[in-house]
Amino acid sequence: MENYIFGIHPVLEAIEKGDLPEKILIQRGLQGENFVQLFNTIRQRNIPYQMVPIEKLNSLTRKNHQGIIAFLPVIPYYELSEVMPNIYEKGEVPLLVVADGVTDVRNLGAIARSAECFGAHALILSQKGTAPINADSIKTSSGALARLQVCREENLIASLAFLKECGVKIVAATEKSGLRLNQADLNGPIAIIVGSEEKGIHRSLLSLADITVSIPMAGKVASLNVSVASGVFLYEVVRQRMQSNVEDLG
Template identity: 50%
Template sequence: MEKRTNRPPRPLTERRQFFDSENRPVPNRRPASRDAEGRAEEGRFEGSRAEGGRYEGSRSDKPRYPHRPAQDRSIDMIFGLRPILEALNAGRTLDKIFLLRGTKNSMTQDITALAKTANIPVSMVPVEKLDGITRKNHQGAVAYVSPIDYMPLDSILASLYEEGKTPLLLVLDRITDVRNFGSIARNAECMGVHAIVVPSRGAAQVNGDALKTSAGALNLIPVCREPNLKDTLTFLRESGVQVVACTEKSDASLEAETVDLTGPLAILMGSEEDGISPEYLRLADHKLRIPMAGQISSLNVSVASGIMLYEVLRQRLKSINN
């Protein structure tokens, strides 16, 4: 007996609708043409991959979707050796520079030298890393343009002393999460921090997400990028600034008020994963932990920074009122 179904007959030439990476419809493929021997001819690629390009002409070819991520629209980028070199010569503030590993010429040497002078980290990376950053024709060189200008720490500290202000600095050791960094900047601006100090390597990138999370605080508070935090902490101590580290490994608790936080001060906060580096902890004048009453023994670094800075502000306001 013949089996019957209620489904309508399937069309002989069913056409599927394909979409590119930006959810735009891709035109249907043309049927493959055949040569004199009846074999399907090789299809050809039409358009660019970044624009949802596709292979035409072969039945066996499937639509090609770009596998590389789209460029982060919140980050301004520069591509190519000469544009990056011109940006450095023009004094533009670059956040990071990536160069293709194995590339050695006069232009890369000039870029490396200028970047070192401007304290801009340069990384020699494989082509896969560059392809993962952008789908555009990078020509072996990509640079992130920073939306803020970094300030020299020594100039800021000198100007604070000249103006008769009591310096309050926030030193961040390897804070890599962009939104954490933005939240910390917002805390710092609200609590009266004069500058944020970050390392040139291993720090969160200042991009659109960081600016948005900071609620504009990164446009108000100076950020200092230092090549070596160990030397920076030593410089601060020699300049009369007390370094206080926030760490759960300390026996001294914040609420005990065993440390006077009203003088020149630098609060040191550690990374989200393993806290403050041991070499930096050894340079701290004091170590304080935030008291905990719950079962979880750690706080998000942005929350911890807010608690530490609030205690500093509380002690300073109390000393003024007394």
């Protein structure tokens, strides 16, 4: 069942309390002073919204929705500024995944599943232009999205800059790189950026990467599905860390 609220005042109150909706449906042609206040707040907080016909809203609820339905998060979200200190306080080495523009819920769920399986501390997403976290993505993740710390960031550029300040190496996964995955040093604090299959990683994020890395390919197909590529990168990070631990013991 979808988790949503409706009505201008309930939605505005939720936003002002900090309960940011995943997405808001707005009836086309809606007007009025109260709506203008809500709409300005939606835009200021960078909340995804969509203008739809009233029939769409009526199909979701027969109650007085006032032309507004807001879908609330189905999982808790975490602040990256709080996640990072907690990792270091536990004496652990950060491993994070940044998904840039991944719009398919199944891919997002599969990325989260790999991240949780390989011990990533957090999955970092943009508030806009990312697949919603809903029943489908949670099912695809085999529940990993409910166990993993997920951070919804308003500005991924600022988020990567913050990670670099925290001593995290930014590794961008792109088939255009001449540095192969097996050649890259992935020890130490790492954040792996993966991009959408259509557009890849945005240039502004690539420019912040400490290194760009590609997966060696032997077949005729040039690239892997983004969720599969994420799993390969995460495996290599864990493999290198385990090898380093063995060498340290030796």
